[in-house]
Amino acid sequence: MIPLSWYLTFAAALFSIGLFGALSRRNMVAILLGVELMLNAVNVNLVAFWRYGDVAQMAGQVFAIIVFAVAAAEVAVGLALVISVYRRHNTVIAEELDLMKW
Amino acid sequence: MNFWNDPLKVAAEWLEGVFVGWGMNEIASHVLVVFLGVFLLVLILMVIDIFLVWIERKVVARFQDRIGPNRLGPFGLVQPFADIIKLIIKEDTTPDGADKVVYNLAPVLSMMSVLMVWAVVPIAPVMLSVDLNVGALFLIATGAIGTLSIIMAGWSSNNKFALIGGFRQVAIMVAFEVPMLATLMIPTIFSGSMNMNAIITAQDGLWFFVLSPLGALIFLIAAIAELGRAPFDLAEGESELVAGYSTEYSGMKFGMFYAGELLHALTFGGIWSILFFGGYRFFGLEQVSPFLAILIFLAKALLGYWVIMWVKYTMLRIRIDQMLVFNWVFLTPLAFALMLVTALMNALLKDASPWLYGLGMFLSNVVVGWIAIEIARSVSRKEREKVEGVHQVAEAHH
């Protein structure tokens, strides 16, 4: 039997990896990749809590599903933005987009 | 437990007994037996696959009013083996700028995605590898891997034709997955389960084709698009893209793509027959013997395969943008509308007599189809007027 801690640690690790990606990559697509990892980590947590809590209460799975939807939406809009930005500024490097700075 | 009634189980138990007799750990022997079973299934499929090449060539010859392979062996039956030998002994090339790992992984994934589908395909009442309760969804999931393999192949070839071909194919697959998923829900609604076996069992009264002919049609269209066969074979439109994503592949790697496509077609024929034509059921004949059931299923799958070929060899190739527009603007809304109507009708007629249920479903399908065609007609008339001018259209009417 696998204790809950394994899953949680696994999720935390995955989350941190994702966070690193999101914080450190230059390419916007890569940042989004990191965000995906973070979302997945959250989902693992949700499903794990479902499994280790009251199985008849589907809240964990329900929210995991909703996270799926959110992730899909986020990727769709995010990538569309990336492409749009690329068309306009010919770059996908996040740092080069600093028109909004003071 | 008679071998003839449940051959797989009897054989598996016997084998396990033998292995344990050899002094093996029970778990290990079980795992081994399962692996053997999978191996057996794959083996059978590959053999069938070989003959599919022959069948395809024969059928296309008939369509094109010629004879097809007929020199090697009776009816040219040995021809496919010759083909295979040719593929195996061909030089296996890898382009210079290719991403080697990805390049080599792609054909394997392609073949794998097809074979994985068979894990949930019930070929006879008692013959089912994995009785997955989300079988129908599993289909789509494996399709995703197929998609991945194609994009990998296209990208890693370092060839712009391959890349464009891959793009196109992926665009089509992703797009047509949507109506396919929607129509998959229709048998699910009818049977109340996504389990393949349950779907077949639910069809003991009426085939779902009768309840939802429109659903079956949409599924077929989407399936053909998934396969990337004519009229949707843009990924390998010879005149523009050489051979699409498989341009750079040669030898057995190409053979795997090729065999994968053929097997995929047969697989979809089988899935189609399971979802809408009762799978291995045929008026109780399947109860006689599992082997008979396998034959029935195979016959139905081949029939479905034949329909796919029929379409392929009689239709023109459609332009990519038209095709995607067709999907997003017509097929997807239609599939969703149909799903909605089916669900509504199901909720309404749940407690009605089966006859009423069937009739209601059938009629609602007819109505939805009719409305869709009317809308399409009026839109196309307007479009035509825009393109050709009102004058000519008016003339055409007279």
Place this chain on the structure above:
Amino acid sequence: MTTEQIIFLIVAGATLASGLLVVTSRNLIHAALWLVATLFGVAIVYTLLNAGFMAVVQVVVYIGAIAILFIFAVMLTRKDMRDSGAQLNSNWWAGALMAVLTFGGLFAMLRTWGGMSKTAAEIPAGFDQIAELGAQLTSPEAYVLPFEVASVLLLAAMVGAVYLAFNKK
């Protein structure tokens, strides 16, 4: 160590490794492919958690749609096929620090939490997860509202994405 634990460890290790590769590979296509591998690993983790439906959906949605989208986006946003220059920004050390801190903080917090070593109960026989999930998703007493909101979100995202990516002539 039971078989399950061994499997988990292998899968988790592979998943984390490919996750690391996602954030570190120079080649973005590779990064995306590693993401596929990671997602696949997560799907297996779901299977280990007896959430077969989630696993299948993970494959359908993440691998079938999201990962493909990523690959598309990567391909559409580059001038040539190679990735040149630095892949990490100048603050990468701060990012790494933050990541480590996060992991450390989470780990520390989890250690102090009592439910950590809890084990899972058997899933009762005849419990139909999918039916229950469907019922709860569409039941006004349970989660129909979030479900609807999510659908609206998807619709909005669809419209927005189409609008953004539309090449205005």
Place this chain on the structure above:
Amino acid sequence: MTTENLIWLIPLPPLISFALIVLFTNKNKALSHTVAISAAFLSWLGAMIVFVRALGVEHFGEHPFASSINWLPTGDTWLKVGVLIDPLGAAVLFFVAWTILMIFLYSVGYHNFGQPAGDHDHAGLPPHGATVHGHTVLSVEPMYSRFFAFISLFAFGMFTLVVSDSLLTLFVGWEIMGLCSYLLIGFWYAKPSARAAGIKAFMTTRIGDVFMLLGIAFLYSVTGTLSFREIFTEEILHTLASVPSGVFGLSAAGLIGLLLFIGTVGKSAQFPLHVWLPDAMEGPTPVSAMIHAATMVSAGVYAVIRMFPLLSMDEKTMTVVAFIGAFTAIFAATIAVAQNDIKRVLAYSTISQLGFMIAALGIGAYVAAAFHLITHAFFKALLFLGSGSVIHGMEHGVFHTGNHKVDPQDMFNMGGLKDKMPITFWTFLIGGFALSGFPLVTAGFWSKDEILADAWGHHHYIVFATLAIAAFFTAFYTMRQITLTFLGSPRTEEAKHAHETPWTMTTPLVVLAFFAVTYGWVGIPEHFPVLGPLVNNNWFHDFVGHTLEHVPEAPEFSWIPLLTSLVVALGGLGLGWFVYKDVKSVEQDKFQISFLKNKYYFDELYEVVFINPAYWVAENVIYKFMDQGVIDGVLHIFGPVTDKIGSAIRNYFDVPVVNQFIGDGSAEVAWWFGKNLRPIQTGRIQQYFILSLVVIFVVGGLLYYILTLA
């Protein structure tokens, strides 16, 4: 079928015919009149069956045919509607069915069915004739189908009125006829005169109608029912008679009776609401016959006869009724003498004769009024149809000569038509004699004689004298009309070329002429010398009299009224013939008195006193002054006032205080802060991200420290 059910069905065929013609057959003339006449025939058949069955019932007065159904829920009870045929109803139904059928038939010929369509004919105008082989001939009415639709509806209204058992349904039929009279009088609506006549008819009768509605409401609220049979019980009548109404010292019965009677005054064109009837001659002649002789105006009298038990409860009301009737009788008769239009003479004659009936009722001569109502319906319908026939014949002449200046209705343009139109002449003569009360043979004699006898017998000598003089005038102008029209020699070229009308028009004349003679014989008084014993029993008096709970006594026989009526009838006829036998033109007519010719200037009076002021008040006082001036004027003041207040607030408060001090001041503060915080904005998302995480860790750590460690 039970008789009751049959009675329910009697009014229906014309209604169905109306609907059929309007909705389906209005394009097809032949089909339209077939439908209409079939419907009239079916109703006639039903009426005759009911009539015959009624004759077969013993004590019919106490056991009439009646049935009713719930119609309208009123609180916890229901207002019922139903049908009732009692002796009076049966007698009225008889003549109504006959005259309606005849008029329907007559209309076919009158509207020139079978003739070609006119060259310049135009819906809304009378036909102008068509040219066939160079000759101008009569052309078919352009709105032929519509005419039949309207008279079908009219017939429906009349039948409804006759068979109804309550005032409510009576009123329904009454108003439907009002509508039809409006539509039919204004049938040739493109003629301004016809249009005006239609409106005049409708509005004048409506004056009566609103009073009647008030009376009905009063009656209904006092008794809780509108059914005749329930009202005319001793108990209710006595209650009504004993309750004071508070108006003019009348009892409730009296006031109700008076209100209902005003309705009749309008409908039956009694003084002072008589003005519409002569103008109504603008309509086609069958309409005149229908509305102004046989049915609608009779309906007014019928209603009063119906309500007689109620009216007779109050002496004052009876006096008013008698006065109005008698005055109208003589008043209209004098006007008739000076009219030249063949139909106008008949119109005033109708008013006058209706006055006879009303007067008869006013003096309590219930049976005589009913009797005269019926005989009058027959012979006046006959006269109107005859006059229509004459006009038709004259139009023939007009088309022949082509001189459209000649008015085919002016009697001075006629003369000598006896030979040209023999059937018309003889039937007209019968009708005219009946109207004049030519002794013994004609129906008019018996009915008029009975009225006079009643007046004498009940000692109403003033009424008697007035009516006798009116009768004399009647005979005089009738003979004047006959002489001018038929006798002598043609005075114009057109009259020479007049032509007998087709069979569809003459047949009704003959049938009606038959009744104009014979119907009188059912009411010969028992005590009449020679003839009385011969018939043994006054059937009509016996039959209709039993409608009432107490059968009215027939007046004792007296020679004075008999001789009077002989003298006035023969004298009038003789004088009329004598004066007019040699008259050649209008100028020779001594009776062209402008006072009479202009109907005592009543139209002009009403115009000045009522109509113009009403319009003036409506437009200037109520609309322009009150609504637009006062009310809207007050409203319009609000606008500027609000505007002033608003601009004051803006200029003295909003601009200096709110905008400048509060608004701009806060903006500057915000600007200062913004300027100094600007450098944090690097524009790099990941740096923001890291910064926010740092903040989270710091805050989280602090919180952790504070909450757990400290």
Place this chain on the structure above:
Amino acid sequence: MDFLNTHLLSLILFLPTFAAVVILFLPSEESKLHRWFAFGASLIPFGLTLYLWNAFDPNRTGFQFQEQYAWYEAIGSNFHIGVDGISISMVLLTTFLTPLAILASFSVSDKTKAYFMLFLFLETGMLGVFMALDLLIFFVFWEIGLVPMYFLINQWGSANRNYASLKFMIYTMGGSLGLLLAIQMLGVLFGTYDLVTLYQNWNSLDSGTVLLGMPVHTVKTIAFWAFVIAFAIKVPLWPFHTWLPDAHTEAPTAGSMILAGVLLKLGAYGFIRLVLPFYPNEARMFSGALAFLAVAAIVFGAFASYAQTDFKRLVAYSSVNHMGFVVLGIAAAGLAAGTKDAHIAMSGAVLQMFNHGLSAAGMFFLVGVIYERTHTRDLNQFGGLFPLVPVYGGILIFTSMASLGLPGLNGFVSEFMVVRGAYPVLTVYTAVAMLGLLFTGAYILKGIKSVLHGPMNEHWAHGEHKLTEINTREILVMLPLMVLILILGIWPAWLVSVINQTVVALF
């Protein structure tokens, strides 16, 4: 079906709004689509109302199909709706007229999207007033009905529309102020806005109680007049009626149909639903004043109508005249509460509301039909059009006669009932009202005379001005109205019995 039964009223109420929102997402240049969609969508509430009518049990007293949801708990207001015999007939009228009005608007080609959305919103607003069982909800819907109408007049009206719409808005809002204050007073006093509860509490107030520092009867009188003026403006009663001719005349055809057909009923409905039950004593005390205003409306309305040369204005004033009868009935019912006269008068008033809805809508539509073709409403410019448009003429005469109150058509039944109910208690007023009835005939005949009869105005007979016959769609608008007019004239019991049961129970 269970959901349907428990949420029937909400469905009827909000389906139009839902449809309006859907229209928002339709492409904006597809006028045809908007029309048909709006028409189809408005038929659904009508179908549901028929079902409601069928399921309604007239023999049960009290409100049926009630639904109650917490709405504004802080002040004790609930979303409480329900119907009884009076409101159900108004609901039927509304859902019946709306599809017809929408069908009548098919000729609108300008900004169809907004137009049909406003129309559907309007339907919700009107239905809400009829269904509301909570004062605040009542008020909310009361105001909701105003806004779409304002825009309908302001955007699609004819020449003088700005003035008319502003007048309409400000006038009605002015009335609403008092209404809102009075409602709030009730809410403050009792802590609830629920009608059913308020009926009991308000009337059981001891007359010696002091409220807000005033004797209770003073408070009641003030509140009574606040209510009365708000509703009197809406009905409209003389002298608050001058917005009506302007608004009706300038509104687009379908707008006038709904305005006359339903919106005016809101005021009368307010009298019946709120004024009489809340203030029986005041209603009795002031019934003379009310009757005076009603009779003034009847007589002056008829006179003013007679004075018009604008066809539409003529019809508009006829509404003043006809609605006067409604208020006369209500005044009589207030005076004679509890007696049979009151029941008859009240049933008559409600029936008159329904009937006027039918015939006024028909009349306005017919005016619109001819206006659309000739672009003038000046009676002097018509004349003798009957031969050109025989079918139209027939329909116009039919509808005019219904408006005139010809027996056999609907108007008579209700006017008769009102007169019957009012006569014993308000004899003099009733007698004077007869003058109005007489002039009803005068102005109706004037209309027919000027349009259809008389010498033909050749201008309309030839060439580009040639007047075309009423078309099938327009006939289809009139047909249901005419059928119902006829049915109600011949057999009103099906409707009256439903109204009657409630009236007997309430008054």
